[in-house]
Amino acid sequence: MRKKQVYKKYHKPDHDYGSIALSRFINYVMEDGKRSIAEKVVYTALQKIQKSANLEPLQVFDKAMENASPLVEVRSKRVGGANYQIPIEVRRERKFMLAARWIIAAAQNKKGKSMSDKLAEELLAAYKNEGAAIKKKQDVHRMAEANRAFAHFAR
Numbered sequence: 001m002r003k004k005q006v007y008k009k010y011h012k013p014d015h016d017y018g019s020i021a022l023s024r025f026i027n028y029v030m031e032d033g034k035r036s037i038a039e040k041v042v043y044t045a046l047q048k049i050q051k052s053a054n055l056e057p058l059q060v061f062d063k064a065m066e067n068a069s070p071l072v073e074v075r076s077k078r079v080g081g082a083n084y085q086i087p088i089e090v091r092r093e094r095k096f097m098l099a100a101r102w103i104i105a106a107a108q109n110k111k112g113k114s115m116s117d118k119l120a121e122e123l124l125a126a127y128k129n130e131g132a133a134i135k136k137k138q139d140v141h142r143m144a145e146a147n148r149a150f151a152h153f154a155r
Contacts, residue, residue, distance in 0.1 A: 064126035106132035
């Protein structure tokens with residue numbers, strides 16, 4: 001029996017910057033359907049980036065997402081009774097999703113500041129190729145490199 005067909009989603013751009021990527025990022029920040037709160041957090045973080053670093057916030061955001069996006073990841077596959085971690089190239093949509101997830105998680109794990117402050121710090125750190133999200137990406141790449149011998153098991 002075939003799987004259900006998955007239709008491509010078309011996202012609307014956000015109202016301040018007109019960026020579809022930023023709109024998707026706001027969706028990932030959002031909890032319990034409270035979009036206005038998520039928008040406030042993200043837009044405040046972008047304003048803080050503009051004030052503190054004197055950089056264009058949308059360019060910082062795009063570069064941070066690009067820097068935090070993984071190129072390869074490992075997937076588990078069962079071959080002859082053994083599970084192998086097989087390195088697989090990451091699709092473009094999944095790259096964005098993983099980068100957003102890692103940046104948000106890194107910001108949430110910090111303590112003692114507002115979420116907009118923590119998110120601004122993490123976006124700036126990812127922009128400079130530093131921070132917890134970049135470390136997570138490097139760990140994933142290291143794992144894929146270590147398991148490169150099993151790449152021939154990929155479909």
